Amino acid sequence: MTSKSTMREVAGKAGVSIATVSRVINSPDEVPTETVERVRAAMRYLNYRPNINGRRLKMAQTRSVGVLVPTMANPVFATSVQGIEQAAHEDGLTVLLTSSNYDPQRELGAVSTLLNNRVDGLILTLANADDNPVIDLLKAENIPFVLLFNQPARTDVASISVDNARSAYDMTQAMIAQGHTSLAMVAGRFESSDRSKQRFDGFGQALSDAGLGAARLCQVGFGETELFTPLKSFLTGPDAVTGLVCSTDMLAIAAISACRDHGLSVPGDVSVGGIDGIAVGGLISPKLCSAIQPTQEMGQQALAFLRGLIRGQANPQSLILPHQLSTGESIGPARHSSSPRL
Amino acid sequence: MTSKSTMREVAGKAGVSIATVSRVINSPDEVPTETVERVRAAMRYLNYRPNINGRRLKMAQTRSVGVLVPTMANPVFATSVQGIEQAAHEDGLTVLLTSSNYDPQRELGAVSTLLNNRVDGLILTLANADDNPVIDLLKAENIPFVLLFNQPARTDVASISVDNARSAYDMTQAMIAQGHTSLAMVAGRFESSDRSKQRFDGFGQALSDAGLGAARLCQVGFGETELFTPLKSFLTGPDAVTGLVCSTDMLAIAAISACRDHGLSVPGDVSVGGIDGIAVGGLISPKLCSAIQPTQEMGQQALAFLRGLIRGQANPQSLILPHQLSTGESIGPARHSSSPRL
DNA sequence: ACTGCCAATGTAAACGTTTCAAATGTTCAT
């Protein structure tokens, strides 16, 4: 009774054919109760467990979806995966998880593995959604997929995201409204994240609309939490800023920490805003001011959307969800500029 | 060229038999270079993609592992999954991800699904590792598995964890060393997490060893971040504590937030310590003092361990990794007890 | 020229399902 018994054995035990056993499994209503019971009893007795791989080989669908995220180490993605997993569970779908570590090279490999697994569809967060061999591959193979967090310019792919430029724009404007005129953005590398670039664009637009000159940028590697050195020239000296707009909440939290290490208070000396809306942002002090996106719901929606695509009931389409500026404590009035730090 | 071409078509195109194609895929060295090239060319031409399900049906192994965690929303688990995924990727293994939401009911269902998928092995974080039908099932089916974070009393299962009681003990002792005599533990529900219980035991032991009376407990639901009300009676009034030992870092961060909302400073009025060592703890202010476990590495090790079990090269065994008390700022000297709060 | 060997390849039988078409009853009106 260790494990593997087959439909054939169950059929033998129950005195029916494997076709009947199959029907008991897949459409018990078409089989007389008495037979169903007999077969079920045999299954229990033999400890039968259907071999999904047998079924998958035979059927067109595998009832599995592939998920690719940059990393689980960032709560944004972890939370979205939580949403995906939850929705998948409710649908009886199996989730195959991969991560790219923000490396476009690995994206292609990971997706290829997923395709070999014959997943019914994919949910992806890519480094760059507009010019990406992964998308070409998926298009060519004609397999349903939904981009999550990516906000592609092309309109022939499904995506669920917030308006990245706009969320950065709003956050920047909130700072400007507090009197900040000397701002910089802290952002992840553009080649690793198109969101990063889009958010920087929004930042620049807000500055330009307010007549505030060129956008300054502090670009850092992903996964980086040590921002003391990268931010040094932005926080000290004659060009010191009074506000930092960060392209992600993780960066914002790291930036606040770096400010502290430079002996600056937030928001007293420097205001810091993030984008993403990770849960921990609401618990720390100062409470992080962020452009919040409904991360977990986005994951759930992505799966629902994907299901539609798989069933052929939906067309690729971009869903831009509203973001919401949180009332955080990490942003305050600009420190008067006549008392520069050194 | 949409997608699905089979080995048979490749064989036809290359003018060989499917056996040869299979050999080219699995052991190219046993096939003359010239033939390998011809077959590979046919594969490229036909856009061939091996159907893993065909292979899985035939072979004993599926080269996939199942992962079950309580939730992705807690960075501890997300980070461990990151470690697992990374190691799995290096091994060419596919990861099937499920989460239980801390619900023992769902644990069984999730594992059952994983088993239907014929995973080669499992990595699990269970609510309760000592008396759990999931473990009985896995034992009965004789399928390799490694518990992660769980620290079972039984010695016949493989596990990777820290010494939970000890880490709570050490944290508590660190507070006592700072003069704290009135402490309470904030912990997740024991029925949802045996770690929680073990850590509470360590907490109690430390108090008892220091002759400090009964252990007080504030038990909260998992995922809970609103601790203002639950902690009210611990933070105010005649029985107010000067220190909170929290069973997880997430709880500790939430507890610090709750203290703030009660108008108490950390560590000025109340010291707060956590257990887990999530990354964000090191970035917040005050820097969270925690009993740190190498979360991501534990995930990687769990996979390496599991691989050994699958190959039959290793025996189930408990790995207790050392934890490390971080030098956090969230713990300070006890506020003098002659000025009680109300 | 025969034998024996070896390298290269092919044949065919699984693996555990699903599902179509066909077979076997059963019931009932004629």
Next chain:
DNA sequence: ATGAACATTTGAAACGTTTACATTGGCAGT
């Protein structure tokens, strides 16, 4: 009795692999 209509059930052929075993042909040794 006969056969139509129907409810149950079955046989058998896939699905795309892997692999034990058989076949082929070339070549060296005698």
